[in-house]
Amino acid sequence: xxxxxxxxxxxxxGRYRDRIVRGPILxxxxxxxxxxxxxxxxxxxxNVADAYWLxxxxxxxxxxxxxxxxxxxxxxxxLNALNAANLSIVSQxxxxxxxxxxxxxxxxxxxxxxxxxxxxxxxxxxLRGYIFTVILSTPEKMLGYVIDYSxxxxxxxxxxxxVLTCTTILQALGDTxxxxxxxxxxxxxxxxxxxxxxxxxxxxxxxxxxxxxLTDVVGKIISISGMAIIFVRSYPEIRLRFTKNxxxxxxxxxxxxxxxxxxxxLMNGFAFLIQLRIINMLGVVAAAAYAIGFIIMDIADAxxxxxxxxTAVMIGQNLGAGEDMRAREIALKSALAIFLGVAVGAAxxxxxxxxxxxxxxxxxxxxxxxxxxxxxxLPSIPFFGLFQVALSTGRGSGHTLIPTFIGVFRLWGLRILxxxxxxxxxxxxxxxxxxxxxISNFIGGILSLAWVKYGGWTKAVIRERRVAESI
Numbered sequence: 001x002x003x004x005x006x007x008x009x010x011x012x013x014g015r016y017r018d019r020i021v022r023g024p025i026l027x028x029x030x031x032x033x034x035x036x037x038x039x040x041x042x043x044x045x046x047n048v049a050d051a052y053w054l055x056x057x058x059x060x061x062x063x064x065x066x067x068x069x070x071x072x073x074x075x076x077x078x079l080n081a082l083n084a085a086n087l088s089i090v091s092q093x094x095x096x097x098x099x100x101x102x103x104x105x106x107x108x109x110x111x112x113x114x115x116x117x118x119x120x121x122x123x124x125x126x127l128r129g130y131i132f133t134v135i136l137s138t139p140e141k142m143l144g145y146v147i148d149y150s151x152x153x154x155x156x157x158x159x160x161x162x163v164l165t166c167t168t169i170l171q172a173l174g175d176t177x178x179x180x181x182x183x184x185x186x187x188x189x190x191x192x193x194x195x196x197x198x199x200x201x202x203x204x205x206x207x208x209x210x211x212x213x214l215t216d217v218v219g220k221i222i223s224i225s226g227m228a229i230i231f232v233r234s235y236p237e238i239r240l241r242f243t244k245n246x247x248x249x250x251x252x253x254x255x256x257x258x259x260x261x262x263x264x265x266l267m268n269g270f271a272f273l274i275q276l277r278i279i280n281m282l283g284v285v286a287a288a289a290y291a292i293g294f295i296i297m298d299i300a301d302a303x304x305x306x307x308x309x310x311t312a313v314m315i316g317q318n319l320g321a322g323e324d325m326r327a328r329e330i331a332l333k334s335a336l337a338i339f340l341g342v343a344v345g346a347a348x349x350x351x352x353x354x355x356x357x358x359x360x361x362x363x364x365x366x367x368x369x370x371x372x373x374x375x376x377x378l379p380s381i382p383f384f385g386l387f388q389v390a391l392s393t394g395r396g397s398g399h400t401l402i403p404t405f406i407g408v409f410r411l412w413g414l415r416i417l418x419x420x421x422x423x424x425x426x427x428x429x430x431x432x433x434x435x436x437x438x439i440s441n442f443i444g445g446i447l448s449l450a451w452v453k454y455g456g457w458t459k460a461v462i463r464e465r466r467v468a469e470s471i
Contacts, residue, residue, distance in 0.1 A: 020174050020314055021095060021321045025333050032310035035180030036171075042184045044298045046191050050212050051295050053198040055360050057208045060284070062360060063142050064149035064209045066291035070272035071131060071150070072157065075120045077265025079161050081258035082113055083168040088257050088316055088398040090172035092460050095320025099237065106169045107243045108250060110162070114242070117161025124154040136277055139284050145209045152213035159220035166227040166240075171313050173235065182226030186219035193218065260404035261395070271411035278420060278433060286430045289369035292360045296353070296374060300345035301381050307338050308385075308392040315396030324458040327397070331452045335389045343382040350378050373434050380438040383445025390448035399457035403448065410444035 020028060047065075054061045086109040093102040124131075128150040132138045138146050167179045193215045200206025207214065231240055279290045311334040318327040349356065357370035387406065394400035415436050422432025451457075 020317045021323060025314075025326070025330050026337065028314065029307060029310050029330070029334060029337065032171075032174070032176045032313055033307040035177040036309050037307065039180040039183045039187070042187045042191075046187045046194070047295060047298060049191050050194055050198075050215075051292070051360055053195050054209065054212055057198050057206075058145070059361060059363065059366075060142050060288065061145045061209050063287055063291045064145040065212070066294060067132065067136065067138055067142065067146045067276065067287075068150050068153055070136075070269060070276050071124065071128075072153070073272055074266065074269025075124060075157055076160070077262055077269055078116050078120070079113060079164060080265045081262035082109055082116070082254070083164060084261040084395040084400060085109075085254040085257040085398075086165065086168045087172050087312055087395055089253065090169060091313055091316030091396065092320030092398075094173060095317035102172075103238050104243075104245065105250075106172075106238055107241050108246055109169070110165050110240055111242045112246070113161045113165040114158075117158040120161075121154050121158040124157060125151060128154070136273060137280050139280060139287060141284060142287070149209040149213050152210055153216060156213070156216045156220060159217065159224065163220050163223045163227070166224070166231070169238070169240070170227065170230065171309060172316065173238070174313065174317070175230075175234075176310065176313070178230050178234070179227055182230070183219075183223050185226065186222035189222060190215040190219045257398045257400060260400040264400075264404040264407045267408050268411055271416055274416050275411075275419065278416075278423060279430075282423065282430050282433065285363070285365045285369050286433070288361065288363075288366045289357075289373050289430070292357055292366070292370040293373035293377065295360065296349060296356050296370075297377065297381060300349050300378060301342045301385060307334060307341070308388045310334075311389060312392040312396035315393055316398075319397055319458065319460040322460075327458050328452075331389065331393045334392070335386055335449060335452055338385040338389055339382045342385040346378045346381055349374070353378070369430060372431065376431070376434040377438050377441070380441035380445075384441040386445035386452075387441070387448040390452055393452055393457060397457045398460070399455075402451050402455055402457075406444055406447050406451070409447075410440040414440035414443060 020032070023031075050065065051062050054064070086105070089105050090102050090109075093099070093105065128147060132143060132146050132150070163183075167183070170176070170179045194212065195201055196204040197207050197211030197214055198209075200211075204211075231238060276290075279286050311330060314330045315327045318324075318330065353374035354367065354371045357367045357374070361367050361370065387403075387410065390403045390406065394403040418439065419433050419436030422428045422436055423430070424432075426432060428435070
């Protein structure tokens with residue numbers, strides 16, 4: 001395949017591309033995946049520290065991030081859709097050595113993402129009272145914390161749209177190390193600032209949940225600044241800027257790739273809203289245990305997030321380079337590595353689940369309920385890892401429809417419908433709610449692995465050649 005006429009201008013990008021397309025699969029997967037995995041570990045450390053300081057401020061304030069999470073997931077649905085298309089298109093152009101086209105695509109995604117983030121930021125700030133009182137029925141004892149936290153975290157939505165778009169562009173180039181390092185620095189600053197902002201140590205005021213949200217905003221500002229420096233110094237050929245050059249053809253291909261992801265994100269967001277409402281209906285103890293349980297589960301599946309991102313990048317660039325069989329091999333080896341990695345994490349945490357829950361709560365009922373949650377759900381999360389591999393395979397290949405159907409079924413059919421039946425119709429209470437979570441992971445993982453192995457996703461979605469217009 002002919003190279004771009006201006007290939008010499010893009011040697012920085014090309015050196016990553018050659019390793020991804022030709023290097024040993026597992027070694028390259030680890031090379032790409034370790035930096036974002038470490039970034040995820042640091043983020044988890046921050047979430048754990050954040051939960052600890054919030055529990056020191058007030059035992060019930062720990063629920064504020066978890067009560068807000070489904071709303072953030074819902075509002076991030078568009079970002080996930082845009083970045084699925086972003087990664088597919090940019091990585092495949094890089095794989096085919098069409099570097100000018102990759103530059104134009106990156107600027108288009110940055111423009112649309114920033115505008116979308118601003119709109120959603122204003123929407124959450126304006127509607128948060130209605131969302132948490134009417135839609136989610138947040139228990140009254142927790143409501144004040146959630147309203148205050150969500151007011152500040154709405155700013156984080158705009159900044160997160162920019163951060164994740166820039167991160168995705170760098171990952172599509174094959175550069176996973178430096179954005180991960182920048183984000184780790186930002187999160188490290190968050191960890192240091194958290195007790196000062198939350199508890200009011202030294203000259204800082206005692207801000208509680210507002211302080212916890214403020215550290216998130218500070219971290220995003222650091223990440224944006226750091227990645228801007230990376231682009232200017234290391235990739236001057238990728239001239240990111242806001243652009244009006246968004247044509248109908250671009251919109252069509254983005255919709256083709258992104259609409260299934262958007263549908264998944266919206267349905268996931270609404271599903272998690274309903275799931276959280278079901279948990280809130282079970283009372284304060286269940287709501288607190290749910291928040292604590294997911295904090296601990298994030299530790300077990302830390303390996304998942306770095307390697308799934310690397311999977312998408314490798315699949316995208318290999319399909320762009322015409323390496324269809326290699327792309328499927330990448331997906332299957334990634335599934336095996338992630339399943340084993342998450343299984344090890346779950347096995348290490350399972351025997352000490354009570355002790356872990358005890359760190360975040362003093363109420364014996366909350367500790368016992370969180371321990372029950374982990375006892376039921378932890379064994380299922382390696383299968384959740386398989387589902388995430390299918391999502392990454394869809395993102396890298398641009399074939400996102402089947403993972404979308406699997407995601408809809410596991411959430412709406414198993415977590416929501418089955419969960420409600422078990423918890424209320426059959427009178428199993430919180431045990432039924434936790435059991436439905438585990439069942440959804442088991443079945444969703446098995447279906448996902450079947451699609452990765454046998455599905456017809458090994459076909460690139462980019463155009464054979466087009467001339468990039470001026471940005």
